[in-house]
Amino acid sequence: MGFPDSVDWAARAARLALPPGVFVGGEYRETAGTRTVVTPRDGSTLGELPWAGVEDADAAVAQARRAFDHGPWPRLHARERGEILQRFAALVDARRDELALLVSLEMGKPIRVAYDVELRALVRTLRYYGELADKEHGEITPTVDGELSLVTREPAGVVAAVVPWNFPLTLAGWKIAPALAAGCTVVVKTAEQSPLSMQRVAEIGTEAGLPAGVLNVLNGDGPSVGRALGEHPQVDILTFTGSTNVGRHFLRYSADSNLKRVLLELGGKSPNIVLPDAPDLDAAADTAAWAIFFNSGEMCTAGSRLIVHRDVAEQVVDRIVAACGSWAPGDPLDPSTRMGPIVDERSLQRILTQLGDGLAAGGTLRAGGARVDVPGPYLEPTVVTGLAAGNPLVRDELFAPVLAVLVVDDEDEAVRVAGNTAYGLAAAVWTSDLGTAHRVSRRLKAGTVWVNCYEEGDLSVPFGGVKLSGFGRDKSRHALAEYTDLKTTWIRHG
Known part of the structure; x- marks a missing residue:
């Protein structure tokens, strides 16, 4: 889709409706608190936005846990999950102007860049992992007569994705798309500065066929909601893009809780x-x-x-x-x-x-x-x-x-x-x-x-760093592997 040159973006911004709640369990839910949203465009106020607390984080993880343990998503054929992700991509593509406007207002990205770069990246990421979902296979390793060994990749469970504001949809897409393709369920915490666009994306995902609880989105502060996700015993993987200092906190949260796997893409001085x-x-x-x-x-x-x-x-x-x-x-x-x-x-x-x-x-x-x-x-x-x-x-x-x-x-x-x-x-x-x-x-x-x-x-090449820039990889087949666990099954049949 080409950039819509005829759109009056300022007029559309004046009619903007903020999300009515946090997106949990397939629907918007009210929260006890609110936060005033200010746009860096001119420092003006966009309105009051429902703001999550620790109790909302607990509710979102509970929904994701239920969807993983008892829902259909991890049990669908990988081809079916891929088809839903491709529908997801098509619906996002159809609403690129709305989502680009939200990105531009929440964090100041030029509207043409938001439309041509940010939204294009999200659409391509959803399509890529939709196409890749059923292309990953297990292994049969050498054994002796009468025995069979199988190595399979299984979805790891509930993923908490804490995403930054500088590319709020691109980087969120790099995390949610492979996690969903692998069969995981996801709770996204947006950055405090970019709380708008990802809520709409989760709503679109439900329209595409994601079952309730598979993709949840919270707005909230890092020291409360981010920490709650990092320490939560029902979260299996925590993936984070942001500062090295906050990355250290997530490693501590993991060590002090259930030793959840932590994937970090941190700062740079390239x-x-x-x-x-x-x-x-x-x-x-x-x-x-x-x-x-x-x-x-x-x-x-x-x-x-x-x-x-x-x-x-x-x-x-x-x-x-x-x-x-x-x-x-x-x-x-x-x-x-x-x-x-x-x-x-x-x-x-x-x-x-x-x-x-x-x-x-x-x-x-x-x-x-x-x-x-x-x-x-x-x-x-x-x-x-x-x-x-x-x-x-x-x-x-x-x-x-x-x-x-x-x-x-x-x-x-x-x-x-x-x-x-x-x-x-x-x-x-x-x-x-x-x-x-x-x-x-x-x-x-x-x-x-x-x-x-x-x-x-x-998307076919991995992205991530070394040293204080973190570990783990976004993009490519390597990212899909990050959200799976290897299981060995040894069968004696002779």
Whole structure:
């Protein structure tokens, strides 16, 4: 479906109806508490939203547990589950404009990006796992005469998925689609900043044929609802995308409860290495700008560290600085906007403080660095040069459109500087030499390495990190395996 250019998105936003409750057991349910929802578009209030507490988390897990232990979903033929997921994808596709509007309003993503990227990703993910659901098989291992050994993959049980706000539907889809395809039931906790769109998706899933209790969605605070899910003895798997600090909490919750399996996709401080033999320096520079300014830099894989060889540093940085004009932040409901606001005022204030600390520690502001004087938390695209390795702009994840530039003299220094981080989610290298591409890629400690591109991929390849970027994988067949348990059955029949 092409982007609907004729839609008046602001007029549709004015008629927006918030979800009437949390989606539990196949229906919306009221909660004891409410929360005022504010859009980063202009800081205005969208309305009051039902807000979950610990008791709602318990109710959602109970529904998911009942649906898994006694309902039809885990017992359906995998082909039938796949058909329902494909219907789910078709219905989401039919409501892309409504869901894109919710995403844009709740977290500030430009409407065209929400429609063309976020919703496309969710539709493709549901389709992919719908098609894959009945393609995974067990094993028969070698034995002696009179004995037979079977190795089967069985759905693991109840999955709690705690998802972030920066890609509220893409990343939720990466978790719920393989879990559902495997036969699990799911409780999703949305991020506090993006509580709207995933509720509608769960409603659509029920329309597609998901039995009651198979997909539940809660809005709520992390320290209460997130913790309740992490500690819940009836949750079998906890999958989380977010900060490393919160990931540590989930590991503790697991250790203190039922030792549930925990899958973590955490932060990043990804290096983007440009060597002097890059095949197209202008393309490398333009891509480097995109890698940090897309989605307002609010990506765990954002290319926030540009590591560029001294011979080409001036040329590359000058082009990135010139490109900042095309990334000027604007109204996310304007289809021409490329970069919207920061997700909320608190995040913007944190970023400005970190930026100030980094500049005070040494560095040159080449572009941006200030908030935009309009209603809402908007930040200029920012480029900082002359940074030392220990500078907080180099060391810490800002989750912002702030590029830290480091100049190196050779390949070895580039790899050493790239590896000087506690994170290991993604990296990139630009070179025309195939040997250099292979050699540097092998030396970089990261879950994904791009060569002469950035943020490219497909659902067929796994995504995840190493070091403080976590463990476990989203996407691909590997993600489907994360939501299953291996069972060995040994039969003596002779």
